[in-house]
Amino acid sequence: MINTTIFYPIAILAILIVGxxxxxxGAGLGVLAVPLMSLVIAPPQAAAILLPLxxxxxxxxxxxxxxxxxxxxxxxxxxxxxxxxxxxxxFFRYLSEAHIRILIGVLAIGFVFNYFIKHTEKNRKxxxxxxxxxxxxxxFTSFGVHAxxxxxxxxxxxxxxxxxxxxxxxxxFFTIVNYVKLVPYAYLGQLNTGNLSTSLLLSPVAPLxxxxxxxxxxxxxxxxxxxxxxxxxFFTGIKLLYDGFVRM
Numbered sequence: 001m002i003n004t005t006i007f008y009p010i011a012i013l014a015i016l017i018v019g020x021x022x023x024x025x026g027a028g029l030g031v032l033a034v035p036l037m038s039l040v041i042a043p044p045q046a047a048a049i050l051l052p053l054x055x056x057x058x059x060x061x062x063x064x065x066x067x068x069x070x071x072x073x074x075x076x077x078x079x080x081x082x083x084x085x086x087x088x089x090x091f092f093r094y095l096s097e098a099h100i101r102i103l104i105g106v107l108a109i110g111f112v113f114n115y116f117i118k119h120t121e122k123n124r125k126x127x128x129x130x131x132x133x134x135x136x137x138x139x140f141t142s143f144g145v146h147a148x149x150x151x152x153x154x155x156x157x158x159x160x161x162x163x164x165x166x167x168x169x170x171x172x173f174f175t176i177v178n179y180v181k182l183v184p185y186a187y188l189g190q191l192n193t194g195n196l197s198t199s200l201l202l203s204p205v206a207p208l209x210x211x212x213x214x215x216x217x218x219x220x221x222x223x224x225x226x227x228x229x230x231x232x233x234f235f236t237g238i239k240l241l242y243d244g245f246v247r248m
Contacts, residue, residue: 007040011198012205015053019209021149022054022171023061024217025229030054031104031147031236035243047146048190051181052199054146056206058175064214065168073156073169076131077138081148081177084139089184092144101244104141108150108237112230124158131155142177143184147240149174153233163225167217 014033021030037046124130134155142148152170161169185191220228 003040007037008202010036010040011049011202014050015202015205016209016212018050018054019057019206019211020213020216021232022057022174022213023064023167023210024213024215024220025167025225025232030149031145032239034145034147035239043145044190045195047144048185048192048195049198049202050146051178051185051191052196053202053206054174054178055182056203057210058171058178060207060210061171061213062168062175064210065164065171068162068164068168069172070126070161070165070169072126073131073159074172076126076128077135077152077155077173078176080132080135081139081142081173082180084136084141085143085177085180085184086139087136088140088143089188092184092188098244098247101145101147101240101247103244104137104147104150105237105240105242105244107154108233108240111154112234112237116230126159138173139177142174143181148177150233150236150240153229157226157229157233160226163217163220 014036017036018030018033033050034043034046037050041049134151138148138151141151149170152173156166156169159166182191217225
């Protein structure tokens with residue numbers, strides 16, 4: 001039974017953070033949503049309630065960035081992500097949420113340190129081996145805890161795309177990924193009447209978060225944008241590590 005007095009303020013905050021991340025920075029802050037909501041409900045229920053809301057946000061985000069996305073990267077990332085989702089579906093009952101969070105947290109933090117200390121990850125180009133690896137990881141972690149952002153960022157950020165192209169590419173990627181995830185979530189009984197009713201009640205907040213993200217995106221210059229992306233990715237990694245060790 002959900003304690004509505006506590007749940008809805010936390011859920012609204014989580015949805016706003018996801019919307020801003022999706023449409024403004026694409027920096028993986030959306031992974032904070034499940035941990036935030038898990039303070040008051042079980043993580044699988046939090047993930048199930050969030051998925052329809054993510055799909056609503058995706059419609060608005062993709063519409064705004066419909067002319068800004070990189071087809072080459074998407075052709076590499078998406079097939080790999082679908083494989084990752086399939087693996088996640090097959091191993092759903094055996095997944096350790098804590099271990100997934102720790103793995104992604106370590107990768108995210110290490111990647112950010114490498115960028116700020118050595119600057120060896122700048123100006124890379126699209127790569128099939130790297131894209132397949134990180135795309136499959138993104139599909140797997142996105143299925144389990146909606147934490148696909150950090151792996152995708154680890155692959156895309158070094159390419160130093162124009163900021164709208166970067167956000168648009170992540171927007172198209174996660175739109176397809178999230179709508180595909182509806183099938184296994186329904187198959188596994190995650191999208192039950194109770195969870196869908198809660199999603200419906202929270203749905204008006206979804207476009208508001210996207211709108212806020214777009215406004216912020218327009219006001220941030222290119223260099224600051226990428227520095228913020230890396231900083232957000234770093235703190236996301238810290239949060240994932242913390243949550244992972246707490247849940248072990």
